[in-house]
Amino acid sequence: MRHQPFETWLLFDDPLTPDQARALDEHLRACETCRALGHSWRSVASLFQASPDLEPAPGFANRWKARLVQEDQGVLTARYRWQSWITLILIANGVSLLGMLLGMTFFDTFDSLTEILLVLVYRLTSLLTVINIFQNLLAILIRTIPGLLSPSGWAILALIVSSGSLLWVLSMARLARMPGRA
Amino acid sequence: MNDNEAIWLAQAREGEKDAFSHIVEAYQRPVFSLCYRMLGDAGDAEDAAQETFLRAYRHLNRYDPGRSFATWLLSIASHYCIDRLRKRRLPSFSIDDEEYDWWQPPDPGPSPEMALVMDEKQTRIRQLLDGLAPRDRAVVVLHYWYEYSYEEIADTLALSESAVKSRLYRARRALAESWQLQEAQMEILEPDHVERIPYETPAF
Incomplete structure (x- = not known):
């Protein structure tokens, strides 16, 4: 049929x-x-x-909000992790490249190992000389400065500097607590 | 959509989470119900409904105010459930499962509606719908529980109207055959069951 x-x-x-x-x-x-x-x-x-419509268990909207917050945090954490890795890779590449360039320049300039050692000794001596000059200058300043102001003048200066520091610390703490700043 | 919902949507577009949670409250029932009919499990339905609202919130800028918001929302839910059903059939490991490992699904706990899930009718409906292909199941659910027209179903599932008609025909046939099979099995197990089913209509 x-x-x-x-x-x-x-x-x-x-x-x-x-x-x-x-x-x-x-x-x-x-x-x-x-x-x-x-x-x-x-x-x-x-x-x-x-068969009627079914309803979710009570508190569905609250559970949704909690999930949204958790998911946002998960996304942010993943993003920060990626950004940190990318920054680290870029820095490592930059340092490697700089090292290679410096190495190439260094070895192109000098002909022998003796010449390199001589230049190194010369640079070290120059550095020590400069340090010595600064040390002498500092000694002169330490001997001269206390005579520039009276003891009360030094007390006022110390008060001004410490007040400024305290103000700076308080401002930074307040800024850190402002919404939108982690 | 009423005026309040339009205001909440506008506020949610500006990034106000609280405004969108009003939308969640307003549409939780149809979205959960659709997910339950599609997936057949209360825990999976809760997860799918939550995911639907998250996707809607994240892509709110793609919503065209000229369209029905409910249709747009149910379209997201339907496509998500269809994808989930297709993945369920694959034995492979899902990356998505690991991605959301940090989120522990809530325990919905007992409620009158959950108790209804245990009802014989619900079990039978689930068994009938389980025999359908994911997209055919979505067509049936939207047609019978949401009373959507062919045009609305086509809009929701991105199908042509003729495709909706042919899928509905195929699904009805499969459902009728599954019913006959269930009846035959029940008659073997409980020969007097027919008298105890109140919704059964008399024969021709």
């Missing part, structure tokens, strides 16, 4: 013409397969219609 187009008519929503409805009715009287199909489908549709 042919079941088409009767199966289609049974399972589609489209309205049937009077002739189609009559033909379907006649077919269903004779065809047990289509009758069972139609009956089963109507049972399924009735079951669906009798």
Whole structure:
């Protein structure tokens, strides 16, 4: 027995013409397969219609907010981690490149190891001489400065400097507590 | 969408999380219900519904105010559930699972609605829907529980209207056949079960 187009008519929503409805009715009287199909489908549709909407457990919106906050933090942490790695890689590359350039310049300038050692000794001697000059200058200043101001003048200067420092520390602490700053 | 919801949406677009949580409260039921019908598990449905709202919040700038907000939201939920069902069928390890390892899904706990999940009708509906392909299941859920027209379903699932019609036809046939199979199995186990089902309609 042919079941088409009767199966289609049974399972589609489209309205049937009077002739189609009559033909379907006649077919269903004779065809047990289509009758069972139609009956089963109507049972399924009735079951669906009798089933109400489901609701999540109370506090769904609060759980959503908590998840959003956690996810934002996770995204930020991942971003900071990536930024740190990229910065570290860039610095390492820069240092390596600088080292290579300096090395190349250094070895291009000198012809032998003796010459390199001589230059190093000369540079070291110059550095020690400069340090010695600064040491002498500092000694002169230490001997001269206390005579520039009276003891009360030094006390006032110390008070001004410490007040300025305290003000700076307080300002920085307040700025750190402002919203939008980690 | 009412006036309040339009205001909340506008505020949420400016980045106000609290405004969007009003939207979450307003639409939690249809979104959760869709996810439950699609996934068949309360814990998975909770997770999918939360994810739907997160995606909606993050991509709020893509929402066209000319369209229905509910349709847009259910479209996100449907596509997410379809993807999840497809992944479920693959035996491979999911990277997504590890990505969200730091988030512990909440325990929904017992509630009258959850108790309903244990009901025979719900179990039977879940068994029937489980036999459908993910997209066909979405078509059936939107048509029967949301009373969406072919056009609205096509808009939600990015299908043509004719594709919706043919998927619905195929799904109805599969559902009717599953019903017959269930009935046959139940009749073997409990020969008198037919009289105890109140929603069953009489034969022709």
